[in-house]
Amino acid sequence: MSKKHTEVKVPHSVLMSVESPGRYVGGEKNQIVKPITEGMVRTVFCFPDIYEIGMSNLALQILYKVLNGPEWSSCERAFSPWPDMDAKLRENNIPLYSLETKSPLNEFDVAAFSLGYEMCFTNVLQMLDLGGIPLLSKDRSEEDPIVVAGGPVTCNIEPMADFFDAVFIGEGEEVDLEFTAVIKKYKDEGKKDRKALLKELAKIEGVYVPSLYTPKFEGRRFAGFDMEEGAPASVKKRIIKDLDSVDYPTRPVVPNNNVIHDRAYLELFRGCIRGCRFCQAGFLYRPVREKSAKTLCEQGIAIMKNTGYDDLGMLSLSTSDYTGLPELTDGLLEDFKPKHQSLSLPSLRIDNFALELMEKASQTRKSGLTFAPEAGTQRLRDVINKGINEEDIMSALKLAFAGGWSTVKLYFMLGLPTETMEDVEGIADLAIKIEKLYFDTMRELGGKSRKPEITVSTSMFIPKPFTPFQWEEQNTREEFLEKQSHLRALLKKHRNIRYIWHDVETSCFEGILARGDRRLCPVILDGYKEGNIFAAWDQFYKDENWQAILARYDLKWEDFTKGWSTEDALPWDVIDVGVTKAFLKRERAKAYAETITENCRSKCAGCGAACYKAGICYE
Amino acid sequence: MNNEERLKQMTRQQHQHEYVCRGVFERKGALSYIGHLDLKAVFERALRRAELPLLYTQGFNPRPMLVFALPLGVGLDTEGDYFDVSMEVPVEPEEYIRRINEELPDGLRVLSAVSIDEPKNSLMSVVTCASYRIEAPGITDAVLKVFGQESVETMKKSKGREIKVDIRPLLIKPLTSSAPDAAEYMCYAGSQQNLRPDVLLKALCETQGYDEKAALDARITRLALYGGTYPDLTSIEGLL
Ligand code: SF4
Ligand code: SF4
Numbered sequence: 001m002s003k004k005h006t007e008v009k010v011p012h013s014v015l016m017s018v019e020s021p022g023r024y025v026g027g028e029k030n031q032i033v034k035p036i037t038e039g040m041v042r043t044v045f046c047f048p049d050i051y052e053i054g055m056s057n058l059a060l061q062i063l064y065k066v067l068n069g070p071e072w073s074s075c076e077r078a079f080s081p082w083p084d085m086d087a088k089l090r091e092n093n094i095p096l097y098s099l100e101t102k103s104p105l106n107e108f109d110v111a112a113f114s115l116g117y118e119m120c121f122t123n124v125l126q127m128l129d130l131g132g133i134p135l136l137s138k139d140r141s142e143e144d145p146i147v148v149a150g151g152p153v154t155c156n157i158e159p160m161a162d163f164f165d166a167v168f169i170g171e172g173e174e175v176d177l178e179f180t181a182v183i184k185k186y187k188d189e190g191k192k193d194r195k196a197l198l199k200e201l202a203k204i205e206g207v208y209v210p211s212l213y214t215p216k217f218e219g220r221r222f223a224g225f226d227m228e229e230g231a232p233a234s235v236k237k238r239i240i241k242d243l244d245s246v247d248y249p250t251r252p253v254v255p256n257n258n259v260i261h262d263r264a265y266l267e268l269f270r271g272c273i274r275g276c277r278f279c280q281a282g283f284l285y286r287p288v289r290e291k292s293a294k295t296l297c298e299q300g301i302a303i304m305k306n307t308g309y310d311d312l313g314m315l316s317l318s319t320s321d322y323t324g325l326p327e328l329t330d331g332l333l334e335d336f337k338p339k340h341q342s343l344s345l346p347s348l349r350i351d352n353f354a355l356e357l358m359e360k361a362s363q364t365r366k367s368g369l370t371f372a373p374e375a376g377t378q379r380l381r382d383v384i385n386k387g388i389n390e391e392d393i394m395s396a397l398k399l400a401f402a403g404g405w406s407t408v409k410l411y412f413m414l415g416l417p418t419e420t421m422e423d424v425e426g427i428a429d430l431a432i433k434i435e436k437l438y439f440d441t442m443r444e445l446g447g448k449s450r451k452p453e454i455t456v457s458t459s460m461f462i463p464k465p466f467t468p469f470q471w472e473e474q475n476t477r478e479e480f481l482e483k484q485s486h487l488r489a490l491l492k493k494h495r496n497i498r499y500i501w502h503d504v505e506t507s508c509f510e511g512i513l514a515r516g517d518r519r520l521c522p523v524i525l526d527g528y529k530e531g532n533i534f535a536a537w538d539q540f541y542k543d544e545n546w547q548a549i550l551a552r553y554d555l556k557w558e559d560f561t562k563g564w565s566t567e568d569a570l571p572w573d574v575i576d577v578g579v580t581k582a583f584l585k586r587e588r589a590k591a592y593a594e595t596i597t598e599n600c601r602s603k604c605a606g607c608g609a610a611c612y613k614a615g616i617c618y619e
Numbered sequence: 620m621n622n623e624e625r626l627k628q629m630t631r632q633q634h635q636h637e638y639v640c641r642g643v644f645e646r647k648g649a650l651s652y653i654g655h656l657d658l659k660a661v662f663e664r665a666l667r668r669a670e671l672p673l674l675y676t677q678g679f680n681p682r683p684m685l686v687f688a689l690p691l692g693v694g695l696d697t698e699g700d701y702f703d704v705s706m707e708v709p710v711e712p713e714e715y716i717r718r719i720n721e722e723l724p725d726g727l728r729v730l731s732a733v734s735i736d737e738p739k740n741s742l743m744s745v746v747t748c749a750s751y752r753i754e755a756p757g758i759t760d761a762v763l764k765v766f767g768q769e770s771v772e773t774m775k776k777s778k779g780r781e782i783k784v785d786i787r788p789l790l791i792k793p794l795t796s797s798a799p800d801a802a803e804y805m806c807y808a809g810s811q812q813n814l815r816p817d818v819l820l821k822a823l824c825e826t827q828g829y830d831e832k833a834a835l836d837a838r839i840t841r842l843a844l845y846g847g848t849y850p851d852l853t854s855i856e857g858l859l
Contacts (some may be wrong), residue, residue, distance in 0.1 A: 011836060012694070012835075012836050012837075012838060013832065013835035013836040016653055016693075016694050016835055017835065021652040021693065021694070021695075022649075022652045022653040022654075022657060024652075025648075025649035025652050026649055027648060027650060027670075027724055027726055028650025028724060029664070029665075029722070029724045073733055121777070159712065159731035182735055254664060254724075256649070256650060256653050256657055256661050256724065257653060258656070258660070262660070265839030305668065305670075306668065307664065307668070308663070308665060308666070309667075310667070310682075338665075340675050340681040348708055388734070482655040
C-alpha cells in the first residue's frame, strides 16, 4: 500500500495552453481538503469523463461526502483530462493527479471509478495509465491502489473485468465505507498479501472480485465460470433501504468552471414503479424507495443556501411518480420565489397538474414539452410495456397547445423486439397527427399564426442485461440505417417536424460492450493503446479501428449481439440484482403476447425485489 | 457600456433606488484559471450565499446586478480590480466585506469597499489606465527596450482578420518598482483603448526575441486600475 506523498506541480504554461484550465485546478467552494496522515485510507474518486460532466454527477457528490466522513478516511477527485491536456501531461511527464492535494493517482489506497455508461471504458484506462497505475489487475503490486468501480454499468463488468480489482454492485453509500474499513484493517496490521485482501473484500455483500472467476467458452459461446474457493456463487446488489436515514450532500462542491447544468440537485426517490421492458434502470434500481417530502424540502432549501445556485433540479427516473410532489413543490416554491430561485422538473408526465406546475416553478420562458412514447404503434408500446397511449398524448398536448406551448420533443427507439416497418411508420404518423392537432387547436382558439416546433428523436434499441429483453438479438447496422432513412423520407416534407437521430456506429459499439464478456478486455486495451478515448463523443469514435481490433482477436459483433436462448448461461449470471430470471422470462413471454404488466403501485408483479424488504413492496 | 451594464440599464425598474457596494478584490491561485463569465458566476453564487439584499434584474431570468470594471483574462492574477453590486437597501462596507469574504472560494478576496448611493457613472466607463507586473526571467530588459522604441508593431486579431497594430502609444511608463525578473509598467486600459498584457508579451517575443516558452510561463498580475486622464490619475473609488 502506498505511503509516500508527492504534490504534483503543473507549470503555468501547461495550464495556459489548454482549453478551460479551470478543470484541472480544484479550489471550489465546499471542496474538502483533508491533511494526509499516516494510517488514513485515501480514496480518489475517478470520473472517466471531463470535469464538467463529472461535477454534475450526483454519485460523486454523495460518495465524496460519505468517504470524507470518518476521520480515518479521505476522498479526493480526479477526472479524465481532455485530449489537449492528455497530450500535455504525457509530453511533460506529469502524472494525473487529484484536485484536492494534487497527489498522483498511484499514491492512493483506493482508486474508485464511477461508471455511468459503457462508452467511457477506454477513459478508465487513460486515467489509470496517466495516474501511473498498471492497467491490468494482475500486474498490480502491493504499492498500487485497489482499483474499483461502481455505477449501473457494473451489473455486467465482464468487458472490463481484467482491469478492476473489485466492483460494487448497487448503491454505494454503505458498502463504500465497509470496503475501506477492510483496507484500513489490512494496512494497520501491516499485511502484504494483495490476493488475500481481495478475497477478504469479496466477502462483503455487494462486492464482486472478477479475478476469482474464470470464464469458460464452448466454441464462440460463453459457458459459465470456474470459481475459486471462497468466491461467492452469487453477488447480491446492495441498496439503501431507508433513503431518509442516509446523509444527503447538502453542501456539494460548487464548480468554478461552467458545468453542463449550472444548478443544484435533489434526489426524490430511487427506482421506478414502471417496468418498461427495455429499460435497465427500471429493473436495476428496484424497489422504489421514496424520500419524505419533509426531508426533501429541508434538504432543498439547505442546498440552495449552501451553494448559491439559482436553480434546483429534481432528480429521479420519473418525477411525476413521486407521491409527495404537490407538497414538495409548494414548500420549495414558497421559499424560492422571493429569492429569485427556480425549480427544474425533468421527466414530468404532461397533464393538467404538470402544466400548472411548470408555469409556477420556473420564471423562464415556456420551455419545450417532452414525451417518450418510445414506439410508434400501440401494439409495439404494449410489447415494451410503455404505459402511454395515443389518446393520453393527444389530450395532454391539446391542453399544452391551448396553454401557449408550441415546442414538443418526442423520443423513440428503433430496433425494438418484434418491430416492423409499420411500427416505424407509426412514428411518422404520430408526429404528423401532433402537427395537425396544433393547427386544429389554434384554429379553435381563433388563430394564432405561430408555427409549432416538433422534434422527433430516435435512438437505437440496445438490449441490456437484467431486462426482459436481455436475450434478444440486436438489430444490425443495416437494419438500423434502413429504418432511419425510411423515417427520414417520411418526415422530409413536413417543415414543422425536425428529425434527429443517434449515430448508428457508436450505438452498435455500445451494444457489444453492454452484453460483452471477457474476450473484450484485450480489445478495449488495444483500443486505448491505439488512441481511442472519449468514445462517447462522436468526433472521437473510430469505427474502422475498432473493427480491425475485433478481427485481430477473431471476434465479431455478432458474438455479442446475436442474443441467447433463455436457457443459456449469461456473462452476468453471478450478479443478483433482486429481480429474478424467472420474472424476466415471464415478462419476455408477455412482451411477445403483447400484454401489459401493471406498475408496482397498482399491483405487484412479483419481480423478486421484495427480498430487500423495503420501499414500495412493503408499503 | 459593456453588456452587463447595458443589461442592468435595460432591466432596472424606473424609480428603483439602487445602493451600490463598490469593492476592490484580489484573485490568485486556482481561481485565476477561470474566464470572465465564470468569475462573474462565482461572485454571483457567493453573493447569494452571503444572503445580501441584492437587487435583481427584471425579466425572465433575474440575476443579481453585478458589474466589473474590466474583464480579467484567464490566467491573470489581480491585486486590485473593482466590481459593483447593487443592493435594495444600504449595506455597511465592513458588513459587506465580512459577509462576502466568508463565502468566496479561496483565491478570491474583497480587500476594501465603499458604498455609493445611486452612482452617476458606469464603472466600466471610468477606467482609463492600469498597472501590471509580469514575472518571467529577464523580462524587465525586454520591457524597457520596448519603452525605448518609437513604435512596436504586432499582429492582432480583429473581427476574424489579422491586422497590424502599433501598441507603443498604449504604453505609458515603466514603474520604478520593477526587478530584473519582474517588470512593472503602466498602460492604457478600459473601453476606449486597452493593452492586454498577453498582447504585450507576444510583441516582446516578436520584436525583442524574448523566449516564447518563458513568455507562456510568465505570471501576470494586474496591480491596480485608475481613472482620470494621465498624468492626472484618480482612484476608482472616488469616481462616483
Ligand atoms: S418510466 Fe419506464 S423508461 Fe422511464 S425509468 Fe421508468 S421504467 Fe424506465
Ligand atoms: S416485488 Fe412487486 S412491488 Fe416490489 S418491485 Fe417487484 S413488482 Fe414492484
